[in-house]
Amino acid sequence: MRINPYYLSLIREKGDPVWRQAVPDPAELSDLSGMDDPLSEEPQSPVPNLTHRYPETALFLVSNRCAMYCRHCMRKRKVGPGASGFSVTDETVAAGIEYIENNPVVRDVILSGGDPLLRDDEFLGGLLERLRAIPHVEMVRIHSRVPATLPQRITPELVGILKKYHPLYLNTHFNHPVEITPEAARACALLADAGIPLGCQTVLLKGVNDDEETMGALMRKLGSIRVKPYYLHHPDLVRGTGHFRTPVKKGLSIMAFLRGRVGGMCVPQYMIDLPGGGGKIPLLPPYVRETEDGMMIVENGNGEIYKYPLG
Ligand SMILES: *Cc1c(COP(=O)(O)O)cnc(C)c1O
Ligand code: SF4
Numbered sequence: 001m002r003i004n005p006y007y008l009s010l011i012r013e014k015g016d017p018v019w020r021q022a023v024p025d026p027a028e029l030s031d032l033s034g035m036d037d038p039l040s041e042e043p044q045s046p047v048p049n050l051t052h053r054y055p056e057t058a059l060f061l062v063s064n065r066c067a068m069y070c071r072h073c074m075r076k077r078k079v080g081p082g083a084s085g086f087s088v089t090d091e092t093v094a095a096g097i098e099y100i101e102n103n104p105v106v107r108d109v110i111l112s113g114g115d116p117l118l119r120d121d122e123f124l125g126g127l128l129e130r131l132r133a134i135p136h137v138e139m140v141r142i143h144s145r146v147p148a149t150l151p152q153r154i155t156p157e158l159v160g161i162l163k164k165y166h167p168l169y170l171n172t173h174f175n176h177p178v179e180i181t182p183e184a185a186r187a188c189a190l191l192a193d194a195g196i197p198l199g200c201q202t203v204l205l206k207g208v209n210d211d212e213e214t215m216g217a218l219m220r221k222l223g224s225i226r227v228k229p230y231y232l233h234h235p236d237l238v239r240g241t242g243h244f245r246t247p248v249k250k251g252l253s254i255m256a257f258l259r260g261r262v263g264g265m266c267v268p269q270y271m272i273d274l275p276g277g278g279g280k281i282p283l284l285p286p287y288v289r290e291t292e293d294g295m296m297i298v299e300n301g302n303g304e305i306y307k308y309p310l311g
Contacts, residue, residue: 001022001023001024001069002067004067004068006152007067007068007150008022010178010179010181017175018178018179021208022069024071025071025243027243028241033237034239034241035239037077038236038237038238038275040277041059041075041277044277047092047095047096048086048095050095050096052099052106053277056105056107057109058108058110059110060096060100060109060111062088062096062116063118063119064078064080064114065113066080066113066118067145067149067150071240071244072203072238073238074236076240079114088113093127101134104136105136106136107138107139108139109137109141110140110142111140111143112143115144116144117142117153117154118146121158124162128140128161128162128164128168129165138167139168140165140168141169142162142169142171143170143201144170144171145172147174147184147191148184153187154186154188155190156190159194159196160194162191162196163194163195163196166195169196169197169199170191170198171198171199171200171201171230172188172200172227173202173203174218176214176218180222188225188227192226199227199230199231200227200229200231201230202218202229202232203233204234204235204246204250205246206243206245206246208244211254215257215258216258216262220266223263223265230268231270232255232268232269233273234248234283248283251283252283252284252285255284256285259301261301270282286299287299289305294309296308296310
């Protein structure tokens with residue numbers, strides 16, 4: 001476990017949404033249904049720490065440390081000092097770069113981990129320079145929770161390095177409105193002012209954000225700090241995270257609530273990642289009820305029924 005002083009300061013009381021994300025729960029030990037690697041990332045890794053599932057996108061893990069360790073982490077097996085056998089080394093980073101260089105279909109590189117921004121500025125500058133020198137790499141994304149968990153890491157010096165390597169995107173991970181503090185807003189403003197489009201990959205978590213009002217407030221607040229809600233992830237079937245699971249039906253009802261009440265710029269896609277490496281698919285509330293005589297019978301967010309021609 002790790003809870004840094006900043007993230008600790010966001011806890012208001014025992015068992016609150018920040019506490020639940022950060023403090024170990026005994027229920028983690030009695031979860032027998034989860035898997036270590038439910039998305040089969042390892043079988044889809046041609047070199048250690050690089051998963052290549054979608055032809056044009058390479059998921060490249062360049063850190064196994066985070067500013068705090070989320071209890072709901074989907075990559076627990078590889079994250080933190082206790083993740084034996086999965087270390088990120090100069091050799092695995094070099095092998096990942098070489099793999100990308102040798103695979104011209106890869107045009108989109110995701111730097112993930114762990115948290116890539118736990119690496120130092122010099123490492124990150126060198127890595128981005130190597131990647132941007134590869135002609136077929138058309139864009140790089142950084143996946144980092146640091147804007148939510150250690151916004152002080154986003155310094156003018158770091159941003160000065162990052163902005164040299166456009167097109168660069170950053171997807172972060174906020175799960176609750178209380179994480180959107182003045183410090184987090186400042187970090188996101190620095191990044192956005194440097195021309196880095198910001199997205200958010202929120203995880204639907206029981207007792208944290210599994211209700212309409214909390215999720216609506218989070219999505220609106222993200223919009224106000226220039227972060228576009230990208231995905232709302234249904235939690236993966238990871239061992240030790242069963243106490244965070246909430247029914248898909250709940251996720252769908254939250255999505256039905258968001259659509260129409262929250263401006264479209266602040267509505268994410270609700271995703272499940274299929275076990276066994278099947279990839280991500282979006283889930284939508286059942287707007288289309290049935291089809292008959294060339295017409296769709298659809299229901300809008302207010303429960304009203306309409307007809308719309310299929311062709
Ligand atoms: C989620 C994921 C991606 C990125 O998916 P997008 O829908 O493009 O954001 C890429 N590779 C792997 C292995 C993933 O799990
Ligand atoms: S920041 Fe991401 S990788 Fe790190 S513990 Fe949290 S979910 Fe896992």
